[in-house]
Amino acid sequence: MEVITGFTVCLAALVLGLLATFSKRTKWIRVGRSPGPFGLNTKAAKKDFEQHGRALLREGYRKHKDKNFVVQSANKAVLIIAPKFLQEIRMLPETKLSHAQILMDYWVSEHIGGDLAMEGALHIDAVRGPLTRSLKSQVPIMQREYLRTSGFLFSQVPKDTNQINVHNFCYATVASITSTIFIGEDLAHGGGWDKIVMEYFPVAWGIRTVLKPWPRALRPIVKPFLLRDNQLEAILQKAESFLEEPIRRRREPDNQDVDILKFLSDYDSSPRKIALQIVGIITGALNTSTHALMQAIYHLCIHPEYIADIRAEASEALASEGGQWTYEVVKKLHLLDSFLKESLRLFAPEGMDITRMATSSITLSDGTHIPRGTSIAVAGEAMALDPAFYRDPETFDGRRFLKADGKPLSPEREFHGIEPGNAMWGAGRLTCPGRHYASALSKLIIANLVLKYDISFPEGQTEGPAGTPDDGNLVPDMAQAIVLTERA
Numbered sequence: 245m246e247v248i249t250g251f252t253v254c255l256a257a258l259v260l261g262l263l264a265t266f267s268k269r270t271k272w273i274r275v276g277r278s279p280g281p282f283g284l285n286t287k288a289a290k291k292d293f294e295q296h297g298r299a300l301l302r303e304g305y306r307k308h309k310d311k312n313f314v315v316q317s318a319n320k321a322v323l324i325i326a327p328k329f330l331q332e333i334r335m336l337p338e339t340k341l342s343h344a345q346i347l348m349d350y351w352v353s354e355h356i357g358g359d360l361a362m363e364g365a366l367h368i369d370a371v372r373g374p375l376t377r378s379l380k381s382q383v384p385i386m387q388r389e390y391l392r393t394s395g396f397l398f399s400q401v402p403k404d405t406n407q408i409n410v411h412n413f414c415y416a417t418v419a420s421i422t423s424t425i426f427i428g429e430d431l432a433h434g435g436g437w438d439k440i441v442m443e444y445f446p447v448a449w450g451i452r453t454v455l456k457p458w459p460r461a462l463r464p465i466v467k468p469f470l471l472r473d474n475q476l477e478a479i480l481q482k483a484e485s486f487l488e489e490p491i492r493r494r495r496e497p498d499n500q501d502v503d504i505l506k507f508l509s510d511y512d513s514s515p516r517k518i519a520l521q522i523v524g525i526i527t528g529a530l531n532t533s534t535h536a537l538m539q540a541i542y543h544l545c546i547h548p549e550y551i552a553d554i555r556a557e558a559s560e561a562l563a564s565e566g567g568q569w570t571y572e573v574v575k576k577l578h579l580l581d582s583f584l585k586e587s588l589r590l591f592a593p594e595g596m597d598i599t600r601m602a603t604s605s606i607t608l609s610d611g612t613h614i615p616r617g618t619s620i621a622v623a624g625e626a627m628a629l630d631p632a633f634y635r636d637p638e639t640f641d642g643r644r645f646l647k648a649d650g651k652p653l654s655p656e657r658e659f660h661g662i663e664p665g666n667a668m669w670g671a672g673r674l675t676c677p678g679r680h681y682a683s684a685l686s687k688l689i690i691a692n693l694v695l696k697y698d699i700s701f702p703e704g705q706t707e708g709p710a711g712t713p714d715d716g717n718l719v720p721d722m723a724q725a726i727v728l729t730e731r732a
């Protein structure tokens with residue numbers, strides 16, 4: 245009898261608990277297709293978001309201003325948090341909100357080495373600390389590397405069309421500059437390092453695509469069957485043996501290297517872990533920076549009236565530093581800085597920013613209960629188009645972030661800064677640590693390009709390429725070429 249009573253009490257508690265959770269969940273406003281009862285329509289809802297996610301996020305943001313709402317993304321249900329709650333969540337610790345958990349889940353990280361790379365978060369420290377602090381000494385090296393890579397690319401441009409593929413140009417310059425800054429000039433150019441960097445992302449993405457639809461527990465079982473030709477291990481072994489000796493040298497007491505490899509080698513990590521950290525950060529830096537740069541070049545072709553002024557600013561800044569590329573030159577490029585920020589605001593590669601997983605239950609100030617395990621995000625692109633944050637938000641204004649005297653409106657309104665309404669670098673505790681480097685890199689590449697060339701879309705093209713929507717994100721057009729006209 246006692247057992248039955250105990251059982252009944254437990255059952256009742258369970259049902260009440262479920263009802264409580266359900267009643268809290270049902271308060272969430274839904275935008276887009278619902279997965280339906282028992283998740284029967286999940287597949288259709290995911291597909292819908294994959295194709296129309298960006299529009300759905302904008303719609304939800306406009307309709308439910310100041311409220312949280314839930315969408316079924318192509319990956320999972322995500323609670324979109326209204327901007328007014330950002331202040332409450334931005335600094336919450338890992339024990340409450342985790343970005344790493346989102347990345348691990350999205351990337352099936354344990355199958356592509358992400359779990360080892362992210363353990364201890366040294367990869368973030370390396371970028372936030374040594375990379376940002378050393379920008380002053382790095383800019384001349386970045387310029388040398390730019391000239392080397394762009395010189396080769398420009399020499400390949402066909403004389404009859406003078407056209408260059410924008411993705412190839414941006415990818416190659418960002419990859420060579422970033423590899424050089426991370427592992428040093430000699431290593432970045434020897435022994436096939438560029439191939440390792442180039443191969444990792446498509447192979448990792450391929451693994452992710454194959455394994456993601458499977459439940460986590462089943463992935464190790466299905467993996468050997470689905471990924472018979474798993475090339476990842478070969479790439480990682482190459483990266484590891486490539487870096488083994490340089491890591492050993494950097495661990496010698498009198499070593500003078502100052503690159504990111506040196507910083508990571510100073511910790512007692514295995515060469516495999518360091519290789520994964522380096523390849524992982526370069527891959528992340530490459531995708532984000534390449535896409536932002538491509539879009540900035542497209543915006544320059546759409547608004548060519550800015551080119552002469554950006555060029556004049558760069559000439560003047562260079563002249564003030566004796567014609568040498570220094571960090572001081574980079575810091576003087578205010579118009580280009582504002583132009584890049586405006587380009588990223590209007591392009592916003594990711595529809596959902598500040599993606600986090602609740603590692604414990606949270607209750608927001610309006611009473612919204614966020615159960616442990618919930619994915620949350622902010623509708624970054626929609627927020628960047630909100631007139632509450634930006635005047636005439638749909639209009640491209642390359643001088644939006646400048647005062648009348650051409651100086652930045654404020655430090656937070658510089659390209660690397662984060663003003664209210666801006667989620668492109670994330671927010672709070674986990675803000676992109678690479679944004680100072682990304683800003684310097686982007687300015688150096690664009691200023692150099694327009695100093696040497698006039699740029700335009702091929703004859704007859706009057707509009708910028710649309711890009712491809714993908715799960716709330718926008719991938720810029722990879723096939724677009726521009727015409728380079730060398731300046732006299």
Ligand code: HEM
Binds near residue numbers: 362671676677
């Ligand atoms: C225009 C270029 C870039 C954009 C738009 C960008 C954007 C972002 C965003 C939105 C986040 C997530 C922040 C959050 O959720 O609060 C992030 C994280 C990060 N970014 Fe960037 N980023 C860029 C370039 C770079 C570069 C060049 C580097 C390295 C040199 C870098 C390194 C990182 C790292 C290490 C993280 C942390 C990832 C983690 O949590 O494990 N980023 N970035």
